[in-house]
Amino acid sequence: QLQLQESGPGLVKPSETLSLTCTVSGGSISSSSYYWGWIRQPPGKGLEWIGSIYYSGSTYYNPSLKSRVTISVDTSKNQFSLKLSSVTAADTAVYYCANTIIAARLEVWFDPWGQGTLVTVSS
């Protein structure tokens, strides 16, 4: 049974880069069946997809964040990572990593999710 766990700093200064890592257990990140994704949720608000990556390194991002986002994968550690540059207070959110199932083109869903980690952007 897949389990995902986010880790990283809980506080980031404005204009700096937010960096988070997701560790996958109970399965291989190199499985051909899965992509791996990041989703965020500002306090008291809804969900926003950030982007997803395949174990080969193939990525696709939310166009609204694409210029600031980099998602990478480390198959040797069974981990994938998120970097979000030039952060502002608007990037304060709970960040979730999730297993991304892509059954066919445009058939995309997330299951399971990590527990989430709150990142606050503040000086």
Add this chain to the structure above:
Amino acid sequence: SYELTQPPSVSVSPGQTARITCSGDALPKQYAYWYQQKPGQAPVLVIYKDSERPSGIPERFSGSSSGTTVTLTISGVQAEDEADYYCQSADSSGTVVFGGGTKLTVL
């Protein structure tokens, strides 16, 4: 940009049927997915591909689709079903989109 529209809130009494809708122009062509999120917890997938139920999800959860609207139905609502529910789909370019969420209150 593509949007999915959900009612902000739905209220039902225990044992009644709750119906939560999600509207979007592309839904006749794209599948929808539903997540349950309880306070302080991560979302959990409850319906995929409009009407499929993952293993471990109670049978009282079901999904349906008609035109530009998909519906999550919870039959015989229990107190433990009180949560936020989000629909999700993708636009024609593959961008994943979530609805704004519906707070289900069990009276």
